[in-house]
Amino acid sequence: MAGSLKGNMLIAQSGGPSMVINQSLAGAIIEAKKHKQIKNIYGSLHGIKGVLEEKMIDLRKESNAVLEAVAHTPSSALGSVRKKPTSEECTKIFSILQRYDVRYFFYIGGNDSAETVNIISEESRKDNYDLHCFHIPKTIDNDLLENDHTPGYGSAARFVACAVMGDNLDNLALKGVKIDIIMGRHAGFLTAASALAKVHPDDGPHLIYVPERPFSMEKFCEDVKNVYDRLGRCIVAVSEGISDEYGIAIATKFIKETDSHGNVQLSGTGALGDLLSGEVKSKLQISRVRADTFGYLQRSFPGIASQTDAKEARAVGIEAVKMAAGGEPQGSIAIRRKPGKKYQVYFEHVPLQSVAKNTRHMPDEFINSAGNNITDAFLKYAKPLVGDLPKIGRFKAVAVKKQ
Amino acid sequence: MAGSLKGNMLIAQSGGPSMVINQSLAGAIIEAKKHKQIKNIYGSLHGIKGVLEEKMIDLRKESNAVLEAVAHTPSSALGSVRKKPTSEECTKIFSILQRYDVRYFFYIGGNDSAETVNIISEESRKDNYDLHCFHIPKTIDNDLLENDHTPGYGSAARFVACAVMGDNLDNLALKGVKIDIIMGRHAGFLTAASALAKVHPDDGPHLIYVPERPFSMEKFCEDVKNVYDRLGRCIVAVSEGISDEYGIAIATKFIKETDSHGNVQLSGTGALGDLLSGEVKSKLQISRVRADTFGYLQRSFPGIASQTDAKEARAVGIEAVKMAAGGEPQGSIAIRRKPGKKYQVYFEHVPLQSVAKNTRHMPDEFINSAGNNITDAFLKYAKPLVGDLPKIGRFKAVAVKKQ
Numbered sequence: 168m169a170g171s172l173k174g175n176m177l178i179a180q181s182g183g184p185s186m187v188i189n190q191s192l193a194g195a196i197i198e199a200k201k202h203k204q205i206k207n208i209y210g211s212l213h214g215i216k217g218v219l220e221e222k223m224i225d226l227r228k229e230s231n232a233v234l235e236a237v238a239h240t241p242s243s244a245l246g247s248v249r250k251k252p253t254s255e256e257c258t259k260i261f262s263i264l265q266r267y268d269v270r271y272f273f274y275i276g277g278n279d280s281a282e283t284v285n286i287i288s289e290e291s292r293k294d295n296y297d298l299h300c301f302h303i304p305k306t307i308d309n310d311l312l313e314n315d316h317t318p319g320y321g322s323a324a325r326f327v328a329c330a331v332m333g334d335n336l337d338n339l340a341l342k343g344v345k346i347d348i349i350m351g352r353h354a355g356f357l358t359a360a361s362a363l364a365k366v367h368p369d370d371g372p373h374l375i376y377v378p379e380r381p382f383s384m385e386k387f388c389e390d391v392k393n394v395y396d397r398l399g400r401c402i403v404a405v406s407e408g409i410s411d412e413y414g415i416a417i418a419t420k421f422i423k424e425t426d427s428h429g430n431v432q433l434s435g436t437g438a439l440g441d442l443l444s445g446e447v448k449s450k451l452q453i454s455r456v457r458a459d460t461f462g463y464l465q466r467s468f469p470g471i472a473s474q475t476d477a478k479e480a481r482a483v484g485i486e487a488v489k490m491a492a493g494g495e496p497q498g499s500i501a502i503r504r505k506p507g508k509k510y511q512v513y514f515e516h517v518p519l520q521s522v523a524k525n526t527r528h529m530p531d532e533f534i535n536s537a538g539n540n541i542t543d544a545f546l547k548y549a550k551p552l553v554g555d556l557p558k559i560g561r562f563k564a565v566a567v568k569k570q
Numbered sequence: 571m572a573g574s575l576k577g578n579m580l581i582a583q584s585g586g587p588s589m590v591i592n593q594s595l596a597g598a599i600i601e602a603k604k605h606k607q608i609k610n611i612y613g614s615l616h617g618i619k620g621v622l623e624e625k626m627i628d629l630r631k632e633s634n635a636v637l638e639a640v641a642h643t644p645s646s647a648l649g650s651v652r653k654k655p656t657s658e659e660c661t662k663i664f665s666i667l668q669r670y671d672v673r674y675f676f677y678i679g680g681n682d683s684a685e686t687v688n689i690i691s692e693e694s695r696k697d698n699y700d701l702h703c704f705h706i707p708k709t710i711d712n713d714l715l716e717n718d719h720t721p722g723y724g725s726a727a728r729f730v731a732c733a734v735m736g737d738n739l740d741n742l743a744l745k746g747v748k749i750d751i752i753m754g755r756h757a758g759f760l761t762a763a764s765a766l767a768k769v770h771p772d773d774g775p776h777l778i779y780v781p782e783r784p785f786s787m788e789k790f791c792e793d794v795k796n797v798y799d800r801l802g803r804c805i806v807a808v809s810e811g812i813s814d815e816y817g818i819a820i821a822t823k824f825i826k827e828t829d830s831h832g833n834v835q836l837s838g839t840g841a842l843g844d845l846l847s848g849e850v851k852s853k854l855q856i857s858r859v860r861a862d863t864f865g866y867l868q869r870s871f872p873g874i875a876s877q878t879d880a881k882e883a884r885a886v887g888i889e890a891v892k893m894a895a896g897g898e899p900q901g902s903i904a905i906r907r908k909p910g911k912k913y914q915v916y917f918e919h920v921p922l923q924s925v926a927k928n929t930r931h932m933p934d935e936f937i938n939s940a941g942n943n944i945t946d947a948f949l950k951y952a953k954p955l956v957g958d959l960p961k962i963g964r965f966k967a968v969a970v971k972k973q
Binding site for chain 1: 583587592613626631636638646736737740744841844860866870967969
């Protein structure tokens with residue numbers, strides 16, 4: 168049977184967009200065209216919502232020029248959705264897939280999306296419907312299990328590193344305390360990437376707080392005071408997902424909205440930054456305290472994608488189609504790093520269950536013992552994913568003798 | 571006497587940093603080296619604060635390679651300050667300038683900085699001390715009088731246009747209302763630049779609010795509802811400086827801090843965005859409403875400066891030194907645009923008084939009659955300042971027939 172199952176293909180995108188998620192989409196479409204058993208190539212609009220509503224587009228009608236232009240464009244060109252299908256919806260999805268003679272189903276997204284693919288795959292087995300179900304990895308949070316890193320992370324990390332690089336320069340010119348709130352609900356990888364901004368020893372970020380360590384407001388103020396007393400300024404990178412010792416996110420005390428996966432809205436508000444800057448102002452009596460929440464720019468800013476990230480995102484889309492067309496019933500494509508000095512990766516076929524639902528966290532070796540910064544091991548890990556950053560010039564600054 | 575006054579030069583940077591303010595600094599230093607009557611070249615750290623504290627560096631000790639690297643680095647390499655000198659401080663500044671044999675004084679900044687140069691120039695005349703005082707224009711707000719546009723604006727505008735471009739794509743994927751808060755205390759030029767993000771007719775920003783028109787919360791909600799009902803989504807660009815019909819900034823109702831020029835802190839907080847998104851959520855019963863405040867990234871993000879902006883910033887630094895070395899006692903360099911289809915500028919020497927203190931606003935022809943968007947005249951004005959933006963791909967999207 169391998170490679171012989173004839174039918175249509177359906178591909179969709181889910182969850183938060185990234186700068187390179189369309190690379191995976193383009194890679195999958197271009198690869199699919201090489202396999203004769205794949206007939207029509209349907210793109211479902213807004214993930215499984217587009218299946219349920221039968222809103223699909225014909226991706227064979229898109230020229231190569233358009234495919235390439237879309238590949239280089241941030242965000243999800245087919246639209247996205249944050250939706251976990253109910254078992255009733257799953258039944259409906261299969262009847263629709265059958266009606267459209269879909270035999271190859273690809274879903275690009277994070278762990279929530281992998282869970283959705285897994286549910287659909289299981290339902291198809293129960294229904295005895297022969298469907299190749301593949302998850303194509305994407306998450307700027309870098310929190311998928313099995314993966315060394317995930318497509319989307321390198322580019323978002325590049326944005327964060329550049330932003331904090333500029334912020335550090337701004338804060339050198341006009342000193343004070345600057346707090347930057349960075350995306351990352353449960354994993355601190357993206358916040359940690361701020362450390363790549365450091366060029367000179369006194370550069371920020373001076374403190375980095377990730378969700379993997381309990382956040383204490385008192386310890387935070389103490390840390391800021393220590394840096395401020397030493398340098399006259401302090402840049403702090405804070406993950407939106409920081410939580411107290413009971414695991415309760417600091418931001419949830421202020422924000423109530425949740426999506427259908429039960430996730431609280433942490434982005435799209437400046438509340439956490441304002442809370443932290445208010446604390447520093449009042450407790451430490453420092454007048455110039457500012458907070459910026461990087462927000463959606465981290466995953467959608469055009470023109471600055473990491474080239475390594477773009478290339479790998481394309482590759483996982485290609486690999487998934489190759490696997491499915493080769494006869495594999497289900498799975499996901501994991502990115503693994505080869506040991507050795509030179510940065511090299513390979514792609515591995517892993518079962519859906521191994522990446523679905525659960526999230527990966529920063530390993531202990533990436534976080535310092537005080538829990539307020541990252542280690543050199545993280546820098547070594549992250550540098551090749553992000554690529555070369557803009558060059559920063561600084562004066563030698565020979566003091567003029569007082570006259 | 572023209573060109574014969576021998577002595578030292580002092581240069582400093584003031585006010586909010588920009589992505590290209592160091593281009594002006596490098597231009598001035600490189601030009602100064604060509605004039606034999608200019609002996610030492612001192613860089614004062616953190617504007618006039620560095621003069622008062624006699625904290626200066628020897629800029630002749632910097633290599634050309636360092637000067638070029640600094641030129642391409644965002645933010646103020648000499649440090650900045652937000653300080654209006656008292657008359658007592660001015661007296662002290664002159665005694666220090668005299669002691670250091672400074673005859674050429676250059677201050678790179680906005681209208682507040684021009685006012686500072688003007689005060690120092692007047693004081694020097696009162697004191698009968700022969701000092702060439704020049705202001706070198708810089709402001710991302712684009713609100714200097716006499717100028718077609720100002721160095722720093724094109725690059726910040728480019729950041730804003732790219733950010734909203736990405737935001738529009740993100741919002742196409744996951745629909746809702748998105749509010750972006752953009753810098754600009756009294757002038758809407760930077761917020762207006764968000765309109766450059768539009769590629770397709772349905773692209774955002776769909777609504778643009780600038781400080782030049784009174785902001786009404788009721789009208790704002792009505793506008794958002796109209797767009798949302800039509801497109802199922804709405805992207806809104808809002809200037810941080812929007813004010814009510816009595817001229818009171820909407821943000822000042824929440825934020826109290828001011829600098830020594832009496833300016834209220836509008837940046838470095840997410841309060842305005844959260845206020846507006848809260849209103850939309852509660853009044854319009856729309857669940858997915860997000861707000862991002864672009865913050866300091868607008869003026870400091872490395873690697874994306876407008877090439878036109880960088881070139882012109884370099885040129886005004888060169889021109890100011892040429893004027894001063896040529897014997898002009900005081901002034902500023904204004905950028906004028908030549909009439910005609912092709913974008914071309916020239917530089918004009920204007921008196922300090924003409925750019926000091928007051929701010930320029932968006933001309934009426936740049937704002938639509940409803941006061942909730944900008945006009946094609948603005949787009950025509952702003953495009954050449956920002957340069958080519960990243961290419962955006964979009965599917966032709968041929969619908970699959972329902973089966």
